[in-house]
Amino acid sequence: MRDIAERLGVSVKTVSGALHGYSARMSDETRRRILALAEELDYKTNIVARGMRQGVLPVIGLVAEGLITLPFATEIVRSLDNASRTYGLSVVATNVAASRSAKDGLAEAQRFLPKAIVYATAYHRTITLDAEVRQLVDLFINCEETSGEIPAIVPDEVQAARVIVEHCFSLGRRRIAFLNLPGIRAGSLREEGFRDAHVARDLAVTERWILPATRGARYTEFSVSLVSAHVDALMGERVPPDTILCGNDRVALEVYGALRRLGVDIPGDVAVASFDNQAEIARRLDPPLTTMALPYREMGRRAAELVAGPRSAVPQLQKIPFRLIKRASV
Structure with a gap:
């Protein structure tokens, strides 16, 4: 900055004001000349030095x-x-x-x-x-x-569940099972939204169809899965669900496999919806998965x-x- 100031006949304070956007009083022409010379000299602010000072x-x-x-x-x-x-x-x-x-x-x-x-x-x-x-x-x-x-x-986990359930309702789905994520905040808030959406439509929740996707008090990626057994039981009911809502896209991946083993068509026989929009899963499933994208x-x-x-x-x-x-x- 001293080099620039000496060559242009201005003060170091004026150069600093031009280079760092301060409100130092100067003409537009002076500011332009300072910036042009700084570029010519390849001036770079030493952010560590400035940080130590400030x-x-x-x-x-x-x-x-x-x-x-x-x-x-x-x-x-x-x-x-x-x-x-x-x-x-x-x-x-x-x-x-x-x-x-x-x-x-x-x-x-x-x-x-x-x-x-x-x-x-x-x-x-x-x-x-x-x-x-x-x-x-x-x-x-x-x-x-x-x-x-x-x-x-x-x-907003509650909003996400309300929206996805209402989307299913809007397409004529009424019997929705929920394979949720046990023991974590997202799971409890999404269940709240799931229930809210039913209340808004004056529809009853089938309590026995709200099920944990994994064994244990808390969902983790390494927990023992209960998805296949739950899907077998749900599809064995006299009037099975017409939709399975999944706690996340990894659970949905398992649901797809379990339904396919039973010869159940997606979405002809049962729709599947989910949360998170993990693109490497959701886009590549057949059919591609309807899901709520994390913000x-x-x-x-x-x-x-x-x-x-x-x-x-x-x-x-x-x-x-x-x-x-x-x-x-x-």
Whole structure:
């Protein structure tokens, strides 16, 4: 900046104002000359030096609990990073796993002097952090902290279930079984929406048709599946369901296989619908799967807007709606 100032006969403060967008008083011609010479000299701002001086670097610290390792969940990271660049910021991520606490992850994120720190989880969860730890977080993504003190962005699971069930109703389906995800927040909220949609149509829920997709108190990808046995029992009823709603697309994949073994046509005999829109599954099933797309891209974009954009009043909890992806399975 001194080189530019000396060559153009202006002050270093004026050069800094032109290069960094400050409101230093100067003519448009002076600003143009400074920027042109900076480009000629290939001037680059030393963001580390500026960060040390100002106490903050142009980055968002992302503490990710399992998020980075799941292909579909990384949409949050991609979208957050892309949207942050609009504000001249980059995302620096650190992963939290079983051997590494949230406190450790947040401490590491702080070392980068970030403009803000966000904490994100791979699955929609409620988490609890000590007061001194949660105060380091500016925003939670895909999770809610039990104190409710820090703003959070989460998917609207209840809305998703209402929409997919109403879509089935609109196509004449009335007897809907639900192979849900036991023991997790998404499962309980989706069941709430499932019931709400029936109430709105003044239709009764068949209670025995709300079933856990896996054995055990909590759904995981490694739990023992109950899908095949449930499908056999459902299709063996005198009046079987005309639709099977699945807790996620992986459960739907199993339902397809179980129905095919029984010679049941999809959707002629039974429709199948689901949640998440994991594209590598949903698009490749035959017929392609009707499902509710998780709003991960919008969640990442909204998070960048909240922590990087102009600061204003931030709602404590933002619920982002899913999107209905209509395919041929209903």
